[in-house]
Structure formats: structure tokens, C-alpha cells
Amino acid sequence: MVSHLARAMNNLERYEDALQQLLTIAKQGERDPLWHFRAGYSYYYLKQYEESVREFEIADQLDPEDEHTLMMLDRSRRGAKRNHKKPSVQRSGNGLGQVPFEDFDFSHFWEDGDYALQAYTAKPPTDELIAAVEQELGYKLPASYITMMKLHNGGIPHNVCFPTEEMTSWAEDHIAITGIMGIGRDKAYSLCGEFGSRFMIEEWGYPDIGVVICDCPSAGHDVVMLDYRKCGRQGEPEVIHVDQEAGYDITFLAESFEAFIQGLVNEDVYDTSEEDKQYALQIVASGLFSPLLAELCANVTEIEDMEGRIRTVCTRIVADKGYFAFHSDELSTLMYDVQFWLYTKSYPHTSEEQYLVAYERMIAFGGGFSTNGYAPAFITDWLGDRMRQGMIVEIDGILRFTDRTIEELHQQLKRIAS
Missing domain, CATH: 1.25.40.10 (Tetratricopeptide repeat domain)
Structure with missing residues (x-):
């Protein structure tokens, strides 16, 4: 039994x-x-x-x-x-009497831009706040983490990469973080904040084995955690990477928080931007359209070589950014307009909910010609802006461009050399 x-x-x-x-x-x-x-x-x-x-x-x-x-x-x-x-790493902030970060220079560690100060960085935590946060999380925070947060309570570091010996969804030989969560509740990316540790565990399904301390560029699809499985809730945790894209696969990073911080390296070490740009240019030049996007382009009679014009716009996007993605810039907005027009031309009885579902099957997660992902907020923000501007109207739950908007879009596309 x-x-x-x-x-x-x-x-x-x-x-x-x-x-x-x-x-x-x-x-x-x-x-x-x-x-x-x-x-x-x-x-x-x-x-x-x-x-x-x-x-x-x-x-x-x-x-x-x-x-x-x-x-x-x-x-x-x-x-x-x-x-x-794995090379052995000497712990210094292990709570056994050594002074955490005794010889570490923090003078150029943080990038204190507007976004970091808004989303991450709070005033140094009091002992009362630390105790309350530990009680809420259910874990004793490492002495080295507390020491660091009392100097600078959360933020975006200058060095955001950590080497790994295993492949992750981010790269073959490293992971990247966006920021380090501070101790508190007020900032969105603090331990008990809106997008803090409990949110990632309860809403995103990360294993309840410790504390999420870093978010990553994947916008939720991987995180860095303090792992208390070996040491218990009051002990000195290891640092791990948890990869939602691989079924919450766990990769060991460092045996202590201090070792993790000391092991961070600059992203320039892994700079593959030129290779990535050339690869993205190949995708937009010759990648196969998704079945849905190919179908929509085939239904266009008003514009010659619709496929070529789309490739031209996306080539300009890659040339500007160095990678293939849509955000809120002018060319991305044009591509949102093009996709909406193409889809509602072929499927004129489309509701907002139906379109947001269909959007993924055009370019976001299409065929070879694909951005391989997207941020839904960009689409909903674009749609809201176009409706407020009167360019998209909703009648009986059905969305469509106005005739004037369609004509202006046609003229804009005709000016693009395919």
C-alpha cells in the first residue's frame, strides 16, 4: 500500500x-x-x-x-x-555566514530605462515586506536574492543570457531573460505582482516547486525559477529554467541565485542577428504561403500579383527589423489591414471572434511563410483603433472595411512594386 x-x-x-x-x-x-x-x-x-x-x-x-x-x-x-x-561553482550567498556578492560589482549591472522602472523596479523592500512576501509565496527567499533586492529591487539587467549545456526552446546553448522580479506587489513584474510568481504557477501551469524570479522574451512560454525540491521550503534553492513549450521541461542553470547572477553574460556573446536576418529574408522571399493565405490571394482580382506585393512589404519589414514579425509600426499595420481585407473579401460574414481565430492560420502560424507566432494584443489593439477611426464597421455582429478604406488600401498596394 x-x-x-x-x-x-x-x-x-x-x-x-x-x-x-x-x-x-x-x-x-x-x-x-x-x-x-x-x-x-x-x-x-x-x-x-x-x-x-x-x-x-x-x-x-x-x-x-x-x-x-x-x-x-x-x-x-x-x-x-x-x-x-558542469563546472563546480562556489556558493557565497548560501546563508551560512558568507557575505553575498561580497566582491561583485553592481555599478553597471542594471539597465534603468523607463520600461524597467515602470514594470520592475520598486523601492528597496523592508524586512516586514520581505517576511510578508515569503509567507504569501510559501518559501524562504535566498539571502543573496534579498541582499541584491535591497540594493536594487528588481529590474532589467545589462546581461540577459545564461549559458546552458542543453537545447531549450530559446536557443541551443543558452536561455535569455527579460527581467528580474523584485520583492513586492506594486510592480507588474514583482514576485507578488500582477504577472508575478503565483500568476505564472496558477494561470500558466508552471510546476509549484518554488518561485518564479525571471520572465523571458517568449512572453510567458518559459521562465526562470528558484527550485526548492532538494532543499525544502526553508533551504537554499537551485536555479532552473522551465520550458512550457517542451511540456514544462526543466533545465538546471545554477546551484544558487548568486551563481546565476554571476553567470549572466551579454547577448552579444550569442549575436546571430545577421544570420537570422538572412534566414528571415529567405522566408519572405520564397517560403510557401499557408493554404488559407494562398486561397485568399487567389481570390483577388483587383490587385495584380497579390502574393508578390505581400512579399515585398514583408521584405521591407525584415530589412528594418532584422527578423520577421509584426508589431505596431506602419508596415505591420499595413499587413494587418491586408490580411483583414483578404479574409473578409472571401468570407464576408465574419465576426470579430471568428476573425481572431482565423488570423493565426494566415501568416502567424502559416506555412513556410510565417512569423511563427504573434502577440494577440497587437491584433486587438489594431482592430480597436480601426473601429474607432471608422475604417472598420460592425453591423449585426459582422465586421467589414468601409468602401473608402478598401479603395485607399487598393491604391496603397498598387504603389508597391512586387
Whole structure:
């Protein structure tokens, strides 16, 4: 019964609890391959790979050639191998008497622009606020983190990249952060703020194993967390990257917050902007249109070579930005107009809700010719602006451009050499 309970806890990602249950029946489980498998499973997801290798090897001896055991044994051995490759980092802010960041120079660490000061940076936290935030989060914050926040409470650092030995959804060899959350509630990107740690765990589904301390450029699809699985809620946490795009996959970054901060490097180290730009230019020049966008362009008789004109506009966007994306600039707005006209020309009985669903299938997540993502707020803001300007009208729930807007758009497109 205890072994079954531990299995259930493993399935609920309560690996520490599962291991504690299993250790209470360790004597009875000595010759039981399931006991060793379940213990190995707990150790593996606690990233204690040496221990998981040991347990899976015993499970394999007791029940040879079990495919699940062999699969987990292989994963554990690879995890242990990765750990052996990691350089050891000396903790200084571990709460054991050393002075956090004793020799670290913060004079050029922060980029205090308007956005950083508005969204991240607050006044230094009081001891009372720190205690209240810790109670709300359910975790004791590292001494090095508190020390740093008392000097500068959250913000955007100058160095925003951290090297990794594993590929993530961001890059093959590093992750990037947007900012570091401060201690407080007032700023949107503070630990207990509007987009803080509890929001990311409760609304985005990140594992409840610690505290989210950094957001990333993916706008929610990956984060950096303090990981308390090994140390408990009062201990010194490791720092991890959690990748929602890969099923909340966890990548070890550093054994302490201080080591994480000291390991940040400038994005220039990974600058591939020219290669990215050339790749984006190839996409807009020859990438296949999505089936929907190709269908919409084929229905156009008013404008010659509609596909070529779209490629020309998007080439200019890449030339300006260095990558293929639509924001709120003039050329992006033109592309929002073009997509809306194309879609409502072919599907004239389109509501706002229907259009926002269809938008993804044109260029945002289209074929080879695709931005591979978009920020919905840009689309809803554009739509709201066009309605306030009287360029888009809504009649009985159906949206359409006015005749005058369509004529002006036609003239604008005809001036574009395809």
C-alpha cells in the first residue's frame, strides 16, 4: 500500500513526498523491482541522477530487460553524465555566514530605462515586506536574492543570457531573460505582482516547486525559477529554467541565485542577428504561403500579383527589423489591414471572434511563410483603433472595411512594386 501511495505521489509530481514514503519501507523493498523503480523515478525527477542510476540498476538486476526500467536507466545515466560536465561553482550567498556578492560589482549591472522602472523596479523592500512576501509565496527567499533586492529591487539587467549545456526552446546553448522580479506587489513584474510568481504557477501551469524570479522574451512560454525540491521550503534553492513549450521541461542553470547572477553574460556573446536576418529574408522571399493565405490571394482580382506585393512589404519589414514579425509600426499595420481585407473579401460574414481565430492560420502560424507566432494584443489593439477611426464597421455582429478604406488600401498596394 505504501508503495502504491508513493507511485501516486510520483504521478502528482510530489517526488520528495514519494521518496519519503518509499524510504519508510526500504527494508521490505530490498528485493522488490517496483520499489527500486519508484525510488529511482523519484530521484530522477529530483535531478539526483547518481541515486536514480543506482536504483534503476538494481531494478534491472531484479527484473531484467524491463523496457521502462531500461529507458529510465538510460535517461539517468545521461543526466549523471551532464552533471559531471558542469563546472563546480562556489556558493557565497548560501546563508551560512558568507557575505553575498561580497566582491561583485553592481555599478553597471542594471539597465534603468523607463520600461524597467515602470514594470520592475520598486523601492528597496523592508524586512516586514520581505517576511510578508515569503509567507504569501510559501518559501524562504535566498539571502543573496534579498541582499541584491535591497540594493536594487528588481529590474532589467545589462546581461540577459545564461549559458546552458542543453537545447531549450530559446536557443541551443543558452536561455535569455527579460527581467528580474523584485520583492513586492506594486510592480507588474514583482514576485507578488500582477504577472508575478503565483500568476505564472496558477494561470500558466508552471510546476509549484518554488518561485518564479525571471520572465523571458517568449512572453510567458518559459521562465526562470528558484527550485526548492532538494532543499525544502526553508533551504537554499537551485536555479532552473522551465520550458512550457517542451511540456514544462526543466533545465538546471545554477546551484544558487548568486551563481546565476554571476553567470549572466551579454547577448552579444550569442549575436546571430545577421544570420537570422538572412534566414528571415529567405522566408519572405520564397517560403510557401499557408493554404488559407494562398486561397485568399487567389481570390483577388483587383490587385495584380497579390502574393508578390505581400512579399515585398514583408521584405521591407525584415530589412528594418532584422527578423520577421509584426508589431505596431506602419508596415505591420499595413499587413494587418491586408490580411483583414483578404479574409473578409472571401468570407464576408465574419465576426470579430471568428476573425481572431482565423488570423493565426494566415501568416502567424502559416506555412513556410510565417512569423511563427504573434502577440494577440497587437491584433486587438489594431482592430480597436480601426473601429474607432471608422475604417472598420460592425453591423449585426459582422465586421467589414468601409468602401473608402478598401479603395485607399487598393491604391496603397498598387504603389508597391512586387
